[in-house]
Amino acid sequence: MLETRTQQAGEAPVSGPAPAEDGLRELVAGQLAPLTGRIDREGLYPEEFLREAGQLGAFRSHLASQNPAGKADLVSAIRAEEVISAECMTTGFVAWCQNACAWYVENSDSSTLKREVLPKLANGEAFGATALSNPMKWFASIEELKLSAERVEGGYVVSGALPWVSNLGEDHYFGAIFRTTDDNPRPLMAVINCADPGFSLTPCPEFIALEGSRTFGCHFDRVFVPDEHVLADPLPEYIQRIRPGFVLLQMGMGLGLIEGCINTMHEANETLSHVNGYLDDQAGELEEVLEDARQATYALARDPFDTSDAFFADVLQMRLTGSELALRASQSALLHTGARGYLASAAAQRKLRESYFVAIVTPAIKHLRKELARIHAH
Structure with missing residues (x-):
């Protein structure tokens, strides 16, 4: 049973229907x-x-x-x-x-x-998007912040470029973090509209998966951001407030993918169970692990506004577990399916590629382990 600080052994599982x-x-x-x-x-x-x-x-x-x-x-x-x-x-x-x-x-x-x-x-x-990949890496001292802004009357003028942001279009919104260049340089977060003057989208190189996510490069050529569109100033307390929910919501991707992989394994077993029994991971075993991961995730999600480092460490550990389980489940699905799963139209090979996205999208496995090491070192 996967346990966190907020869900101890023996506690009743957390459940509830999704909206409609x-x-x-x-x-x-x-x-x-x-x-x-x-x-x-x-x-x-x-x-x-x-x-x-x-x-x-x-x-x-x-x-x-x-x-x-x-x-x-x-x-x-x-x-x-x-x-x-x-x-x-x-x-x-x-x-x-x-x-x-x-x-x-x-x-x-x-x-x-x-x-x-x-x-x-x-x-x-x-439709909306999140452009926090670069800022999250900046907070973790992995890369430099790519957007800067100068103070002007009524707002800020933002310049710079982000290599890729997903779920974008001509009239989509997204959250972005930039650093001011005034006498009091500090990071701020605001909502950008892709229709704003000076903002442009550029196509990305083709990826091996997630191509239907409308991922673009974002270019800011003195984009005006009014004060009314600033999400928070100062930023640190706001980031502490939103970060557990930001990460926990990502768990829906991994948990759903694992369920899809298990479904693929069951389908393969309709004709291949006599030989699939020799593989390391069986559908029933992964179903138990998935249910444990779900209940641990839901337990954390009951109180997403806990801003303590101890709680956030639990959230990061859960996110890391989700990535590792997604990789494990997708490999098992492909092995269960065999050569048929290697077809370009097969669900098994698609889910394998998708699982690697769960593992590398910010926060990636290496990022998660770096942050957990930092928190536990204090």
């Missing part, structure tokens, strides 16, 4: 599943599915101001991502981007963004 989960499962089966191959191989962006998922509440439950229950229910948001990722993790990743962007606005000081942008993100009327 049955409806979301029907939408995934009826509308997303027929597109999965094209999303993976042609880079199709599942816009219509995302809009309908938003109408079902898939991007709303973790936002107290938008959730009819009036509370931040991260468990339901994670479960919704799982349902999507079990079929297509590219779309599950995009759903996480959407959830993360809304999470930033929900927990910000900007009444303008909460009024004008947040309801659209929550309902799938507008």
Whole structure:
């Protein structure tokens, strides 16, 4: 049993239905599943599915101001991502981007963004992204911050470039962190609209997976950001507040992928169980591990606003475990499927490629281990 500081042995499992989960499962089966191959191989962006998922509440439950229950229910948001990722993790990743962007606005000081942008993100009327890969690496002393800004009347003028940000389009929103160049240089975080003057998107080199995620390079040529779009100033307390939820919401991708891999193993066993029994990982074993990981994740997600280092270490350890389990499950799925899983159209080889994305998307395995070492050293 996987345990964390917030879930001790013997504690009752955490559970609860995702928002309109049955409806979301029907939408995934009826509308997303027929597109999965094209999303993976042609880079199709599942816009219509995302809009309908938003109408079902898939991007709303973790936002107290938008959730009819009036509370931040991260468990339901994670479960919704799982349902999507079990079929297509590219779309599950995009759903996480959407959830993360809304999470930033929900927990910000900007009444303008909460009024004008947040309801659209929550309902799938507008799409959002998270450009925190570079800043998170900057916080961990892995790379330099790539955006800078000068103070002007009414806001900031931002310049620089980010190599890749996902779930973008001409009128999409995303959160970005830049450092001011005034007499009091400090990092700030704001919401950028891709339609802002001076902002441009450039195509990325082709990736081996996640091509349907609308990932672009972002270029800022003196982009004006009004004060009303600043999420937080000062930034440190805000980052401490949003970071557990940011990382926990990523678990929906990995947990859903693992479920999809187990489903693939069961399908393979319909004809190959007599020989698959000799493989190291069996579907039943992975099902038990997945359930343990789910309950540990949901336990942490009950209180995403704990800002202590001890709690964040638990979150990072859970995220690391999710990456490792995704790699293990996807390898098992391909081995169970055999040569048929090696076909270009096969789910098994696609899930293997997707699992490596879980392991390298920020925070990557090496990043997680570096941060855990830092926290435990204090």
